[in-house]
Each structure stands twice: as C-alpha cells, then as structure tokens.
C-alpha cells in the first residue's frame with residue numbers, strides 16, 4: 030500500500046509512542062515492586078552482576094564456573110518470582126505489553142511490514158473509524174436469522190428469505206475461509222434493506238481481523254475518488270486511487286445509486302478489470318438485478334461481472350422496517 034512520506038511518518042510516530050509507553054509502564058511497575066519489597070531490587074542487582082560475570086566466563090570457556098553461575102541465577106530468579114507473586118502480582122506485571130504481539134509494536138516482522146502496519150495505513154488513509162464502529166455491530170456473531178421470514182417463498186428462487194439468507198451466509202463464510210488461497214468476487218443483488226450491506230460488513234470484519242486490507246466505498250464515493258484523481262493532482266488523491274486497485278478486498282456498496290454516465294461507466298470497467306488483473310477481490314452490492322446491470326452499464330462491464338463474479342441473490346422484507 031503506497032503512503033506519502035508524511036503518512037508514513039505519522040504511523041511510525043504512533044509505533045514509537047507505543048514502544049515508549051510500554052517501556053515507561055514496565056519501569057513504573059518495577060519501581061512499584063522495589064518500593065514494596067526492597068529485596069527485589071537487591072536480587073535484580075545481583076542478577077545483573079552475575080550476568081556480567083557469566084558473559085566473561087562464557088568468553089573464557091570456563092564451563093564449571095558457568096554451571097554454578099547458572100544455578101545461582103536460577104535460584105535468584107525463583108526467589109524474585111515468588112516475591113512478586115506473594116505481593117499479589119502476576120509475573121508478567123514487569124513484562125512489556127504490546128498492542129500487537131506479532132511485531133512487538135515495531136511494525137515489522139522479519140524485515141517485512143506487519144499486518145498491523147498495513148491496517149494502520151488503511152485506517153489512516155481512509156479514516157475507517159466509521160466502518161470500524163459499524164463492524165462492531167454488524168458481523169457474523171450478531172447475525173440474527175430470526176429477522177428473515179420462513180413463510181413466504183420467492184417464486185423465482187423457490188426459497189424463503191430465511192433459506193436464501195442461510196445459503197448466502199454459508200457462501201460468505203466459505204468465501205472468508207478460503208480467501209487467502211482464492212480471491213473470488215461476489216455480487217450481492219436484491220431489494221433495499223434485505224441484508225446485502227450487512228453481509229459485506231461480515232466479510233470485511235473477518236478479513237480485517239485476519240490482517241487483510243479492506244476498503245469500503247459506496248459507489249457514489251468511489252466515483253468521487255476517481256473524479257478527484259483525474260482533476261486534483263495531489264499525492265493524497267493519487268495514493269487513494271492506487272490503493273483502490275491494490276487493497277486485498279474492495280467493497281463497492283450500493284452500485285446504481287450513483288449518477289451514472291459514460292465517465293462512471295468507463296471508470297467502473299477500469300476498476301473491476303484492473304483488480305481482476307492484479308488478482309485482488311471485489312465485492313459489489315446493488316439493488317439492480319442482472320437485467321438492469323446490462324442496461325445501465327456497458328456491455329464489457331456487464332460481461333466482466335457475469336464472468337468473474339459469483340452472484341448471490343437475496344430476497345425478503347426490508348429489515349430496516351422491522352422493529
């Protein structure tokens with residue numbers, strides 16, 4: 030994911046701050062223990078002195094001295110541990126605690142950017158706090174099948190809304206489980222308020238939790254970004270534009286609510302096509318059925334969607350009107 034220098038610096042500053050706070054916390058906790066048990070301070074001093082000696086003996090290759098030093102160190106450490114516990118603390122009280130244990134808040138693992146760095150970049154660029162709040166409420170764990178009627182049968186699919194939603198949820202879970210091996214594309218279609226956005230959010234939450242980069246846009250916002258990139262040559266606009274092609278999953282919500290014209294049509298084609306070429310996944314949700322897509326968008330866009338997207342049709346009542 031491409032970042033400007035200032036964006037990169039601001040993320041680095043956040044990592045530095047976390048490491049500083051973590052070190053500070055450890056120092057405070059150690060000082061507190063010393064105050065409550067001066068013997069712990071003595072032990073730490075002895076451990077430090079013995080460790081220096083151990084390093085010297087190691088260089089000298091003096092095996093028998095090393096053995097007795099190791100045993101003294103072990104005894105001291107055991108005494109320290111039991112003192113800490115007798116004061117009512119867990120042993121990790123004086124260990125650093127990290128936001129991300131994978132990279133210990135450095136942002137890197139084996140010289141490569143950690144998943145938390147990638148997500149920090151996305152959060153920064155898209156200030157996705159809005160989506161994040163939504164994802165706390167809308168995810169597979171909060172999904173309520175009772176909201177979907179089991180009585181009315183859709184004449185086309187021959188399924189009740191409950192059954193069609195059950196099928197859709199199963200497909201979405203399969204999608205998430207196989208995402209790292211297979212980047213597929215989904216197209217949710219169905220009337221307003223039957224759970225299309227909810228399902229995209231469920232997928233977004235699962236993938237974000239697994240460290241994939243996910244970008245969410247309503248169709249209207251997405252075309253604004255394309256427009257901005259074309260007419261506003263700032264590096265921010267260009268970063269955002271590039272990230273739309275590079276993120277692991279792009280969600281385009283409510284396709285068809287934008288003001289559609291030749292320009293948006295060609296941008297939609299470029300976006301879908303470019304992401305297919307880069308083997309990145311796209312999820313589209315739309316009130317439009319297939320027939321309408323073929324009428325509103327160009328033939329080539331329609332054929333790309335038909336060829337490369339799994340269609341998931343949802344039926345049922347508008348959930349937003351239920352209690």
Ligand SMILES: [Zn+2]
Pocket residue numbers: 129130131132133134135136137143144145146
């Ligand atoms: Zn990390």
